[in-house]
Amino acid sequence: MGELLSLCMLAALLGPGGAISCYNCTSSEGYNCTMDQATCPGTVNSCITIACVEEHGDEDKEKPVYEKKCNLDDRLCNQFYGLTAGAYRLRWNSTCCRADRCNLPEITLQPSSGVPNGLQCPSCFARGSDVCVPSEVLNCTGLQTQCIQFAATAGPGFEGLRVAFMGCATHSLCVVGAVALFAPQRQAVLKTNMCSAGGAARGGAAPPWPRGAAPLGAAPL
Incomplete structure (x- = not known):
């Protein structure tokens, strides 16, 4: 990795x-x-x-x-x-x-799906930066039914916390998961957290960001 x-x-x-x-x-x-x-x-x-x-x-x-x-x-x-x-x-x-040493049983990782769900999203990923420019359009698959745009930055000394991405995501990641996973530290400042279920039509060109995208919050964490 x-x-x-x-x-x-x-x-x-x-x-x-x-x-x-x-x-x-x-x-x-x-x-x-x-x-x-x-x-x-x-x-x-x-x-x-x-x-x-x-x-x-x-x-x-x-x-x-x-x-x-x-x-x-x-x-x-x-x-x-x-x-x-x-x-x-x-x-x-x-x-x-919620009990002492209760986290013993095995957990199964949900398998990935290669079945297209009809959604297309602009796509890019950048670590160490709070900006990424989409260079491709993804055909979303399985439970990844949302187009996501996310960016978080941080102050001096925490440059490694910067991350930016656009792509296909599950609804759960859109609601709170992206914030909890990608910007958990208090030094991180959320710049963009938007999701939309409306991407480009199959076979069409994706807009810079899907129409109808709704912000999910932008505030210091």
Whole structure:
């Protein structure tokens, strides 16, 4: 995944305090990672298990990353997020539970779909920048039924938090997932977070941004 900042590693953030205990491990070599435990911050009352695949460029071999840890953001619970933007592809599944060391069961990553759903979206992806210019039009597939445009930036010293993309996304990613996954730090400032179910007609040229796009918020996080 090269220079990509792993979203899988940012999915559940920890704060001060103490509460329930959760299994705490990360593995790219299979689900059965070391069963270390962590005592969660006092404000945390759930454990999260995550399965995530990120691909960039011409990678064609899936290698899921599995995580178990304390969960601070309930927006990430029991979700499936999917994104295709430029050469970047993401599939992300999670489950949450509310008891000591309850995040033991295996989680299954939802399979990708190659079946076109009729939507077309402008597409690009940029890490380390808050601007990307679409250079192609994607035929969206499966549950990726929204065109998304997203950009977040950050102040000096946090340049790595900058990201911008346009492409096909699941509705769940549009609603809150893009913010929770791509701009979780307080230093990040959301510039653009827009989605639309109306892309270019099949066989037609995509506009710079789909007509009818609705902003989903633009404020410091």
